[in-house]
Amino acid sequence: MQNQTATISASLQSATTPAILTENLCRYYQMGQTLIRAVDGISLSVSGGEFVALLGSSGSGKSSVLNLIAGLDRPTSGSVVVQGRDLAQLSREEIAKYRLRTVGMVFQSFNLIPSMTIAENVELPMRFAEVERGKRDSLAREALTWVGLQARMNHRPSELSGGEQQRAALARALINRPQVLLADEPTGNLDSHTGIEIMNMVRDFNQQLGMTVVMVTHERALAERYVQRLIFMADGKLIGEEINSATAAASVAAMNEGCDAQRRMS
Amino acid sequence: MKLPDLTELALRNLRESLLRNSLTTVGISVGVASLVAMLSLGIGLQQLASRRLMKSGLFDTVVVTSRRDLRNFGRDENTPASPPGESRILDEAARQEIERLPNVSEVYPDIRFPTTLLFDDKPHLTMVAALPMSAKSNDAFESLQGQFFSSDMAHEAVVQKAFAEELLGRTAKPGVDETNVKELAPPLLGKELTMRYAERENANGEENSANSIAAGAEQSPAGAAYSVVSREVKLKIVGVADLDPESMRGPTRARVFLPLRLAESLHIMQPTDLREISRAASEQPVYSSVSARVKNPAQIRTIEDAIKKMGFNTFSILDATRSLQQFFAVLDLFLGIFGSLALAVASIGIVNTLVMAILERRREIGIMKAIGASERDVEKLFFAEAGAMGILGGIVGVALGWAIGQVINAGTNVYLKRQALPPEHFWTVPLWLVGAAILFSFLVSLAAGLYPAGRAARLDPVQALRYE
Ligand SMILES: Nc1ncnc2c1ncn2[C@@H]1O[C@H](COP(=O)(O)OP(=O)(O)OP(=O)(O)O)[C@@H](O)[C@H]1O
Ligand SMILES: [Mg+2]
Numbered sequence: 001m002q003n004q005t006a007t008i009s010a011s012l013q014s015a016t017t018p019a020i021l022t023e024n025l026c027r028y029y030q031m032g033q034t035l036i037r038a039v040d041g042i043s044l045s046v047s048g049g050e051f052v053a054l055l056g057s058s059g060s061g062k063s064s065v066l067n068l069i070a071g072l073d074r075p076t077s078g079s080v081v082v083q084g085r086d087l088a089q090l091s092r093e094e095i096a097k098y099r100l101r102t103v104g105m106v107f108q109s110f111n112l113i114p115s116m117t118i119a120e121n122v123e124l125p126m127r128f129a130e131v132e133r134g135k136r137d138s139l140a141r142e143a144l145t146w147v148g149l150q151a152r153m154n155h156r157p158s159e160l161s162g163g164e165q166q167r168a169a170l171a172r173a174l175i176n177r178p179q180v181l182l183a184d185e186p187t188g189n190l191d192s193h194t195g196i197e198i199m200n201m202v203r204d205f206n207q208q209l210g211m212t213v214v215m216v217t218h219e220r221a222l223a224e225r226y227v228q229r230l231i232f233m234a235d236g237k238l239i240g241e242e243i244n245s246a247t248a249a250a251s252v253a254a255m256n257e258g259c260d261a262q263r264r265m266s
Numbered sequence: 267m268k269l270p271d272l273t274e275l276a277l278r279n280l281r282e283s284l285l286r287n288s289l290t291t292v293g294i295s296v297g298v299a300s301l302v303a304m305l306s307l308g309i310g311l312q313q314l315a316s317r318r319l320m321k322s323g324l325f326d327t328v329v330v331t332s333r334r335d336l337r338n339f340g341r342d343e344n345t346p347a348s349p350p351g352e353s354r355i356l357d358e359a360a361r362q363e364i365e366r367l368p369n370v371s372e373v374y375p376d377i378r379f380p381t382t383l384l385f386d387d388k389p390h391l392t393m394v395a396a397l398p399m400s401a402k403s404n405d406a407f408e409s410l411q412g413q414f415f416s417s418d419m420a421h422e423a424v425v426q427k428a429f430a431e432e433l434l435g436r437t438a439k440p441g442v443d444e445t446n447v448k449e450l451a452p453p454l455l456g457k458e459l460t461m462r463y464a465e466r467e468n469a470n471g472e473e474n475s476a477n478s479i480a481a482g483a484e485q486s487p488a489g490a491a492y493s494v495v496s497r498e499v500k501l502k503i504v505g506v507a508d509l510d511p512e513s514m515r516g517p518t519r520a521r522v523f524l525p526l527r528l529a530e531s532l533h534i535m536q537p538t539d540l541r542e543i544s545r546a547a548s549e550q551p552v553y554s555s556v557s558a559r560v561k562n563p564a565q566i567r568t569i570e571d572a573i574k575k576m577g578f579n580t581f582s583i584l585d586a587t588r589s590l591q592q593f594f595a596v597l598d599l600f601l602g603i604f605g606s607l608a609l610a611v612a613s614i615g616i617v618n619t620l621v622m623a624i625l626e627r628r629r630e631i632g633i634m635k636a637i638g639a640s641e642r643d644v645e646k647l648f649f650a651e652a653g654a655m656g657i658l659g660g661i662v663g664v665a666l667g668w669a670i671g672q673v674i675n676a677g678t679n680v681y682l683k684r685q686a687l688p689p690e691h692f693w694t695v696p697l698w699l700v701g702a703a704i705l706f707s708f709l710v711s712l713a714a715g716l717y718p719a720g721r722a723a724r725l726d727p728v729q730a731l732r733y734e
Pocket of ligand 1: 038056060061063065
């Protein structure tokens with residue numbers, strides 16, 4: 001009884017406090033004499049279950065922000081708080097665990113390991129999480145069924161089309177049930193039809209599992225079809241944002257639904 | 267990451283760049299093989315040497331003599347360390363007492379005497395000695411032509427090669443010192459030798475040997491205690507020994523051997539008997555010296571001490587084995603160092619291969635980190651790859667080292683055969699060396715993986731993923 005109350009209050013909290021919060025986030029690179037301000041004072045808040053897009057021209061610092069949120073990179077200054085945890089406070093071992101369990105990542109170039117089959121790629125995060133083999137196999141099979149790749153699970157990535165590879169990458173990103181999905185131009189290497197297919201899947205996960213999604217993209221049109229909020233960057237700074245009215249109404253319902261889903265899962 | 271997963275991933279990665287990793291593994295196995303080859307050669311030589319020494323009967327024998335022996339009679343009297351009260355008569359009771367000591371396998375009297383042997387009616391003067399049946403395993407009889415004595419009482423003789431030459435009227439040609447014993451044996455085997463000897467007979471004793479001929483009786487100078495009777499006995503030549511089993515005896519070494527019990531039953535008069543006259547009062551046989559054979563040469567000192575405490579003089583060649591062991595310890599050390607050098611060179615191959623693998627697998631390492639691998643996971647993976655190469659290389663290397671040993675063994679034996687020498691097995695790979703070599707190879711490989719694994723673990727994932 002007590003347990004249940006605790007879970008409910010936790011998920012309520014996750015709905016009200018932002019899932020991702022960055023404050024005056026900076027990442028500078030020293031290149032000889034010049035200082036490159038790849039990320040220059042970004043303060044950003046993404047609520048739990050929200051689906052946002054980061055837009056901007058090439059070199060504006062979108063990927064850098066995403067890597068900082070993912071804990072792959074450490075900021076020069078400023079802070080990143082995800083699901084109530086300040087990444088600066090975490091040890092390297094804890095950061096690895098955070099990447100393993102709290103966030104999932106998808107990349108433009110899929111980044112599947114070429115020497116492994118699709119099934120092995122998908123179950124790899126569970127190896128790091130020390131999930132036992134039997135459970136790993138069934139979960140990997142299940143995840144590949146979600147993305148419609150059960151027939152291709154014993155193929156190597158090179159034998160799959162770009163869209164199929166990205167679906168496998170999605171399955172891998174979601175296998176440890178992260179609360180946050182970070183996608184860096186997930187449709188960048190795909191034709192528009194396949195891109196839409198991937199986006200539909202991401203939206204489904206966002207709505208059905210209440211997963212927070214931050215997606216970097218160049219394609220404004222595609223973003224407007226799916227995301228609730230568009231954030232614009234230039235030269236490492238935020239230069240504006242737009243609430244997407246077309247999806248905002250749907251998203252409120254989806255968010256509530258997502259909370260329910262999360263409650264059911266936990 | 268758990269060990270089975272780690273091993274599986276490591277082996278998969280090794281298979282991925284098969285050629286390079288196999289070449290590295292071959293490098294390790296050559297290193298291990300040379301280590302194994304060197305050490306097993308050292309061990310094999312050591313075993314061969316101690317086996318030879320054991321068989322020679324030099325190192326497992328304690329010669330026991332009475333302290334009243336005339337040769338050091340005067341000295342003994344003056345040495346306070348061995349007061350005369352402690353000295354004892356070396357009789358049958360004493361022999362049995364020594365035989366009962368722990369780790370003593372047998373104690374037999376030394377019977378040796380110079381005499382004349384008739385072959386084809388021609389007399390030959392030589393030293394004759396009695397041997398126990400256990401002497402059959404003596405090294406000198408390894409290439410024996412014919413057979414050893416059929417029993418301890420058989421009227422049979424084994425002759426040494428030099429004496430065989432004399433019997434056949436051959437003289438060793440100068441320059442050619444090796445006469446093939448195989449040529450000497452056939453005309454002699456089965457032939458009869460007639461041995462003349464002097465029997466010591468108690469004054470009231472009766473004739474006891476049916477086939478001996480009483481050739482006259484003489485009174486001994488010591489009086490009526492016993493008489494000496496000249497007799498003859500016929501012996502069949504059953505074997506011709508190639509080597510000299512008595513090389514340690516120097517001028518008193520024998521060239522004809524007969525069974526011990528037979529010699530005892532003949533009551534042969536020995537040169538040393540005169541000294542024991544005064545003590546021949548008892549009914550028991552009295553010996554001038556007996557040989558005690560020890561089960562384990564390591565125990566020889568304690569046994570010698572025990573016999574000394576009983577009141578006898580002892581003699582053994584012990585210190586020779588000591589310095590021999592020392593020599594082999596140093597030899598093994600040096601061979602081991604050279605073998606390890608080869609392995610060290612091979613381990614540089616591991617470092618090289620893994621560093622190359624890091625460059626090649628930058629992206630893969632970045633991906634693994636991005637999806638949640640910790641630095642420890644990456645480090646362990648590279649360690650596992652190094653360790654797997656080490657174990658594989660170790661196994662292949664031990665097999666290779668063993669094969670090299672077999673080839674050298676076979677080659678040497680072909681050479682030995684050409685030299686008309688018996689084959690030898692001087693290459694031994696003991697089981698502990700197999701285990702130790704594989705373990706050593708594993709540990710060296712892990713050490714070699716230390717730097718690459720650390721470097722892979724610290725790789726910046728953002729940098730790694732930026733490269734397309
Ligand atoms: N490791 C680095 N060293 C030096 N400069 C870097 C490094 N990483 C990124 N930068 C610079 O930081 C800036 C932002 O790069 P980032 O990859 O975040 O841009 P982006 O918005 O993702 O661009 P794109 O749309 O092309 O992917 C760029 O000018 C880039 O050159
Ligand atoms: Mg980018």
